[in-house]
Amino acid sequence: MDLKDLYRDVIVDHNRNPRNFGALHPADAQADGHNPLCGDRLTVYVKLDGDRIADAKFDGAGCAISVASASLLTEAIKGKSRTAVKELFNQVHALLTQQDAQADTARLGKLAALSGVREFPARVKCASLCWHTLNAALDNAPAAPVSTE
Amino acid sequence: MNAQSTAPTRTATRAATASVGDFDVTAVRRDFPILAQQIHGKPLAYLDNAASSQRPQSVIDAISHYYEHDHANVHRGVHTLSQRATDAYEGARDVVRRFIHAKDTKEIIFVRGTTEAINLVAQSFARPQLQPGDEILISGLEHHANIVPWQLVCEQTGAVLKVIPISNAGEVDFAAFETLIGPRTKLLALAHVSNALGTVVPIEKFIAVARRLSVPVLIDGAQAVPHAKVDVQALDCDFYCFSSHKMLGPTGMGVLYGKQSLLERMPPWQGGGDMILTVSFTKTTYNQLPWKFEAGTPHISGAIGLAAAIRYLERIGMERIARIEHELLEYATHQLSALPGLRIIGTAPHKAAVVSFVLDGIHPHDIGTILDTEGVAIRTGHHCAMPVMEFYRIPATARASMSFYNTFEEIDRLVAALEHTRQVLG
Numbered sequence: 266m267d268l269k270d271l272y273r274d275v276i277v278d279h280n281r282n283p284r285n286f287g288a289l290h291p292a293d294a295q296a297d298g299h300n301p302l303c304g305d306r307l308t309v310y311v312k313l314d315g316d317r318i319a320d321a322k323f324d325g326a327g328c329a330i331s332v333a334s335a336s337l338l339t340e341a342i343k344g345k346s347r348t349a350v351k352e353l354f355n356q357v358h359a360l361l362t363q364q365d366a367q368a369d370t371a372r373l374g375k376l377a378a379l380s381g382v383r384e385f386p387a388r389v390k391c392a393s394l395c396w397h398t399l400n401a402a403l404d405n406a407p408a409a410p411v412s413t414e
Numbered sequence: 415m416n417a418q419s420t421a422p423t424r425t426a427t428r429a430a431t432a433s434v435g436d437f438d439v440t441a442v443r444r445d446f447p448i449l450a451q452q453i454h455g456k457p458l459a460y461l462d463n464a465a466s467s468q469r470p471q472s473v474i475d476a477i478s479h480y481y482e483h484d485h486a487n488v489h490r491g492v493h494t495l496s497q498r499a500t501d502a503y504e505g506a507r508d509v510v511r512r513f514i515h516a517k518d519t520k521e522i523i524f525v526r527g528t529t530e531a532i533n534l535v536a537q538s539f540a541r542p543q544l545q546p547g548d549e550i551l552i553s554g555l556e557h558h559a560n561i562v563p564w565q566l567v568c569e570q571t572g573a574v575l576k577v578i579p580i581s582n583a584g585e586v587d588f589a590a591f592e593t594l595i596g597p598r599t600k601l602l603a604l605a606h607v608s609n610a611l612g613t614v615v616p617i618e619k620f621i622a623v624a625r626r627l628s629v630p631v632l633i634d635g636a637q638a639v640p641h642a643k644v645d646v647q648a649l650d651c652d653f654y655c656f657s658s659h660k661m662l663g664p665t666g667m668g669v670l671y672g673k674q675s676l677l678e679r680m681p682p683w684q685g686g687g688d689m690i691l692t693v694s695f696t697k698t699t700y701n702q703l704p705w706k707f708e709a710g711t712p713h714i715s716g717a718i719g720l721a722a723a724i725r726y727l728e729r730i731g732m733e734r735i736a737r738i739e740h741e742l743l744e745y746a747t748h749q750l751s752a753l754p755g756l757r758i759i760g761t762a763p764h765k766a767a768v769v770s771f772v773l774d775g776i777h778p779h780d781i782g783t784i785l786d787t788e789g790v791a792i793r794t795g796h797h798c799a800m801p802v803m804e805f806y807r808i809p810a811t812a813r814a815s816m817s818f819y820n821t822f823e824e825i826d827r828l829v830a831a832l833e834h835t836r837q838v839l840g
């Protein structure tokens with residue numbers, strides 16, 4: 266179990282300087298995510314252009330893994346169709362949870378930096394919180410915050 | 415915050431095998447087999463004792479011995495094993511009674527833990543007498559176990575939960591308490607020691623006021639009993655609750671102490687075997703105390719293990735334990751305060767060996783993971799005290815909690831691991 270696998274340079278960098286950090290007003294879709302176990306709270310905001318994600322931002326507070334993951338998410342989904350985003354969600358989910366996941370590094374791009382998380386099962390929820398939150402936003406965000414617990 | 419200018423400088427680290435007076439920590443650690451292991455290639459430094467302590471060999475042996483030689487069901491057989499099991503189980507009750515200086519074994523109810531003890535009092539003592547508008551008074555320091563059972567009983571009865579505020583240092587505000595307690599107060603439920611902050615609450619003062627107003631008092635002693643001598647008669651509280659697993663004993667075991675006069679008046683809260691004298695379809699008569707509250711086959715090995723744990727604690731001596739843990743607390747507080755950007759949450763002058771803290775710019779969850787790779791086990795999160803976190807406007811803390819078997823060297827390793835955390839997260 267190597268710490269450097271979890272806290273890769275990309276993760277440390279995105280935690281220290283989160284990209285697309287802040288609120289997006291008005292947003293076409295947004296949702297709050299909360300992981301009560303560790304207190305992580307995120308809001309994901311999305312602007313749509315037809316079926317495409319025109320812009321995405323997030324704010325909130327959390328651990329390095331959840332902040333970096335959200336930062337990477339906002340970069341990764343911009344310009345993608347909703348179907349492509351769902352597909353990406355599935356790939357990230359597999360990357361985080363399946364030991365033998367064949368990471369399609371080319372398609373995942375920088376998101377592949379999250380592959381170390383699966384060695385730290387207690388932290389998988391940190392990395393997936395923003396993805397579940399994005400899903401909730403795109404599924405016409407319910408009023409209640411989603412929870413990974 | 416400006417940690418740099420106010421922080422004391424770290425003193426030279428203490429000897430690796432520190433010994434306080436006549437206390438030989440190296441020998442004591444040999445009694446705890448679990449401590450002698452490597453985690454991720456580093457020696458384990460177990461600093462999560464407030465969540466659960468570890469067990470000495472004598473406790474493990476007492477449980478094995480019971481299952482190897484003496485097990486049968488209690489209170490029901492005439493055969494030898496049943497008699498032995500009953501003697502051991504009831505003998506454990508008397509060990510507990512002596513340990514907390516209760517008058518009578520009738521006042522010692524075996525339960526699953528502090529949580530169950532509080533729920534028992536909420537449902538069997540409070541619920542039958544609460545009227546809409548009555549008040550239950552707790553403090554802002556409480557563990558969820560001393561909040562939620564009262565919220566449930568308030569929902570069931572229309573009673574109202576009132577909360578005594580805490581100060582920035584993490585002390586229960588006594589002046590506010592005096593204004594909050596009154597004719598509507600039907601119960602005062604207070605932690606003896608806060609698990610999230612380590613604050614030792616001067617419950618004697620609170621109990622004295624409650625006594626004057628004839629308000630019954632429940633004390634959540636989960637974090638107190640393992641670390642200092644508790645005398646329930648001297649405290650003069652009505653109920654006192656604690657958990658075996660935080661005091662070197664088995665999990666799934668705990669104690670509700672209650673004054674006999676109150677327990678006699680309370681209805682049983684669960685029905686079944688063992689809690690009855692006679693059963694017919696028209697009338698059932700309940701058993702006497704304490705069995706009235708112990709429906710079903712109890713956790714026999716749990717009671718036996720708890721008694722062994724108490725014997726171990728008494729062999730070391732609760733006063734000595736309190737003194738050693740205080741030294742560990744002072745050392746940890748001093749060394750941690752010297753770390754730049756570290757802020758200790760909970761700075762009451764009188765504390766148990768618990769140091770809750772946050773590090774500037776680093777989430778506690780990351781601290782917990784990185785410390786684990788260094789073999790250092792601490793707790794991170796809200797510590798089942800979300801209202802405490804809300805009070806300090808933080809999502810979580812990192813918490814190191816020490817027991818007498820910890821060493822100064824382990825605290826040095828905690829400090830070094832925190833420095834390492836800074837490096838990893840840049």
Ligand SMILES: Cc1ncc(COP(=O)(O)O)c(C=O)c1O
Pocket residue numbers: 464465526527528529530557559560605607608609634636637657798
């Ligand atoms: C102060 C306090 N009260 C109650 C509890 C609940 O104890 P248990 O989970 O053993 O029932 C704890 C344990 O975390 C505690 O620290």
